[in-house]
Amino acid sequence: GAGVSQSPRYKVAKRGQDVALRCDPISGHVSLFWYQQALGQGPEFLTYFQNEAQLDKSGLPSDRFFAERPEGSVSTLKIQRTQQEDSAVYLCASRHLGGEQYFGPGTRLTVT
Amino acid sequence: AQSVSQHNHHVILSEAASLELGCNYSYGGTVNLFWYVQYPGQHLQLLLKYFSGDPLVKGIKGFEAEFIKSKFSFNLRKPSVQWSDTAEYFCAVTQGGGADGLTFGKGTHLIIQP
Numbered sequence: 001g002a003g004v005s006q007s008p009r010y011k012v013a014k015r016g017q018d019v020a021l022r023c024d025p026i027s028g029h030v031s032l033f034w035y036q037q038a039l040g041q042g043p044e045f046l047t048y049f050q051n052e053a054q055l056d057k058s059g060l061p062s063d064r065f066f067a068e069r070p071e072g073s074v075s076t077l078k079i080q081r082t083q084q085e086d087s088a089v090y091l092c093a094s095r096h097l098g099g100e101q102y103f104g105p106g107t108r109l110t111v112t
Numbered sequence: 113a114q115s116v117s118q119h120n121h122h123v124i125l126s127e128a129a130s131l132e133l134g135c136n137y138s139y140g141g142t143v144n145l146f147w148y149v150q151y152p153g154q155h156l157q158l159l160l161k162y163f164s165g166d167p168l169v170k171g172i173k174g175f176e177a178e179f180i181k182s183k184f185s186f187n188l189r190k191p192s193v194q195w196s197d198t199a200e201y202f203c204a205v206t207q208g209g210g211a212d213g214l215t216f217g218k219g220t221h222l223i224i225q226p
Binding site (some may be wrong): 033047 | 115154157161202213215217219
C-alpha cells in the first residue's frame, strides 16, 4: 500500500514566519512520530502520538513547536516565529502496534 | 538518557570489499536496536532490527548485525559490498517496549567505488 507521505517537500520561510508541515501516515498505523534532522546529523526525536493522544513531546526544542493529530490519522507540525536554527529536514514516521517505524520522505525547511 | 555512537562518519570502499560499521549505545536496560539506510534521494528504510533472541540478525540485501550486550554494540556487516550500497547508514535504539521514539547515531556515509 501507500507509504508515509509528507507535504510540502520543500518549504522556504522568512525568519519570523509561521509554518505548518503535514504528515499522512500509513493507513491504520496507530503510532506517529516526528523527527528533526539537521544537516550532517542523524534524526532527533521530537514528539510521539498514539492515535490522537500526544504521549511524548519531550523532544520539542521550544514552545514555538506544536504538533497535533486531532483525528488519530493526519498530523501537523507547526513552527511559530521560525528562526534560522529551525532549518532542517522534518521527518515523519508511522508504526503499527509494536512494529518498525516507516519513514516519509521528509520536508526540507529553509529559514532565510 | 540513551545515546548512540557511530564511529565512522565517512567510509570509502571498493566493490567486493567487506564492510563493518561500528555502533555503540549507552543504556543499561533492555533495548531494541535498528539499522536504517538512506539511499541518495530516497527516504529512510529499515535494514534490520533486533528485539530479542538470536543476537545475530540478518537483514535485507545481504546485511547482518550482531548484538553484543557486554559491549553495548550492534555492528553492521556485509561480506562483499556493491556499488549500489552507497548510502547513509544510521544505527538507532529504543528502550524495550518500543513506546518511545528512536535515538539515532550521526550516521555513516558509505561510498563504494566501482
